[in-house]
Amino acid sequence: MADVHYHIERPGPRSRYILAHVLGGMTGWHAEEVQDRDSFATVQGPKLVYGHLPVEGALLVAPHGLLQERGIMDGSPECAMGHGPPQLFPVQGGAMPFDVFSGAFFLLSRMEEYGPIRRDEHQRPVAAALHASRFGYLERPVVDEWLKQLIAMWRQLEPRLPALRRNYSHTATMDADNGAMFLGRPWWRTLGSAARDLLQGRPDRVVDRVRVLSRAQADPYAVHRAFLDLAAANGAQANIHFIAAPRGKHDHAVPLQTTYMRDAVALAAGHGALGLHPGYGSSDRAGRTAAEKALLEAIAGSAVVKSRQHYLRMQLPGTMRELERLGIREEHSMGLADAVGFRAGTCTPYPFYDLAANEQTSLMVHPFAVMDSALAYKLRLSPQEALNKAQQLADAVRAVEGKFISVWHERFFSDYGDEAGWGMLAPAVLAHAKP
Numbered sequence: 001m002a003d004v005h006y007h008i009e010r011p012g013p014r015s016r017y018i019l020a021h022v023l024g025g026m027t028g029w030h031a032e033e034v035q036d037r038d039s040f041a042t043v044q045g046p047k048l049v050y051g052h053l054p055v056e057g058a059l060l061v062a063p064h065g066l067l068q069e070r071g072i073m074d075g076s077p078e079c080a081m082g083h084g085p086p087q088l089f090p091v092q093g094g095a096m097p098f099d100v101f102s103g104a105f106f107l108l109s110r111m112e113e114y115g116p117i118r119r120d121e122h123q124r125p126v127a128a129a130l131h132a133s134r135f136g137y138l139e140r141p142v143v144d145e146w147l148k149q150l151i152a153m154w155r156q157l158e159p160r161l162p163a164l165r166r167n168y169s170h171t172a173t174m175d176a177d178n179g180a181m182f183l184g185r186p187w188w189r190t191l192g193s194a195a196r197d198l199l200q201g202r203p204d205r206v207v208d209r210v211r212v213l214s215r216a217q218a219d220p221y222a223v224h225r226a227f228l229d230l231a232a233a234n235g236a237q238a239n240i241h242f243i244a245a246p247r248g249k250h251d252h253a254v255p256l257q258t259t260y261m262r263d264a265v266a267l268a269a270g271h272g273a274l275g276l277h278p279g280y281g282s283s284d285r286a287g288r289t290a291a292e293k294a295l296l297e298a299i300a301g302s303a304v305v306k307s308r309q310h311y312l313r314m315q316l317p318g319t320m321r322e323l324e325r326l327g328i329r330e331e332h333s334m335g336l337a338d339a340v341g342f343r344a345g346t347c348t349p350y351p352f353y354d355l356a357a358n359e360q361t362s363l364m365v366h367p368f369a370v371m372d373s374a375l376a377y378k379l380r381l382s383p384q385e386a387l388n389k390a391q392q393l394a395d396a397v398r399a400v401e402g403k404f405i406s407v408w409h410e411r412f413f414s415d416y417g418d419e420a421g422w423g424m425l426a427p428a429v430l431a432h433a434k435p
């Protein structure tokens with residue numbers, strides 16, 4: 001039996017996708033569309049109309065028109081700012097002063113990224129060019145805030161509206177960009193690195209390298225078990241994403257075939273936390289991701305269904321199409337390398353919508369809110385400032401009962417070398433973000 005019913009005056013693939021997600025996927029309710037208007041009028045219980053003609057007893061949300069279109073909109077949507085969440089696509093005649101469903105679709109579909117948006121040297125959208133950044137709501141999960149605003153208004157009309165079935169949670173993820181700092185390197189690379197350390201006045205690193213290679217101490221980046229233990233102690237789900245790409249300018253992880261990396265992969269797989277980290281060029285050449293996924297699965301002895309692009313490089317919709325075809329179910333690249341916040345305006349996983357094909361896919365996007373390297377390298381924050389920022393984002397997610405997803409790297413977790421002083425960040429953030 002449905003918890004709520006809804007009717008779309010002019011249904012299409014976009015409106016059906018976003019109403020099903022907002023009213024069902026985001027609420028936890030069983031939301032059922034009633035296509036026939038006369039039948040909808042006789043439905044008892046909470047109901048909503050997306051259209052211009054009201055139905056007695058139903059909340060009316062007036063459409064802007066975006067969801068009836070097929071192409072990419074020109075320009076940016078209007079945005080009204082007030083005391084509450086920003087209002088995209090203002091409308092008249094409905095219970096709300098803006099079209100919440102068009103706003104959610106614009107952000108979740110990443111429509112603006114299909115157009116001529118400013119990009120960095122790695123072809124990633126520059127955070128400052130995003131609509132959310134230009135209008136000051138990048139660090140707010142506005143789609144989730146809109147949901148709570150919609151529900152509050154709906155409940156005034158219909159007190160029988162069920163409570164939201166959402167629970168705050170935290171998923172801590174790690175990208176194994178290196179695997180190890182000293183282990184697993186060919187002898188000539190080890191000698192070259194030692195010579196460079198001496199020339200740069202870092203003899204202590206040469207000593208550490210010798211001690212690690214002689215098994216007198218652990219590699220500084222051998223933090224995978226500690227990361228999984230930390231997540232478990234703080235009630236967080238954990239994922240570790242491994243690079244299986246051949247070595248290149250931007251892909252320099254220890255090869256998965258080494259005993260050390262095999263053990264790390266087995267550890268992650270044993271905790272149900274295994275993911276792929278497709279190499280830098282995977283989004284440029286078809287077939288690379290398939291080969292990398294096959295290698296990781298062969299070493300793990302199990303299927304890989306989670307993925308995050310190295311450097312967050314992806315083509316829309318091409319990369320998503322390939323990942324779905326390869327059996328990936330969770331995609332974790334929806335975040336920012338040069339800022340923190342909510343690139344898609346939400347902290348709730350959602351099914352990817354292919355704008356080019358104008359259809360919903362089965363691939364679930366898991367958007368992350370904060371990444372250690374962005375805090376340190378791009379925002380240039382101190383560890384304490386970074387902690388304050390990460391806590392603010394976790395609190396914003398907790399306020400809407402969403403999923404807080406954080407991204408970590410071995411070098412920051414290690415508290416070693418250039419990242420000394422950053423080792424406190426992950427434990428402090430995970431403790432604060434504990435469900």
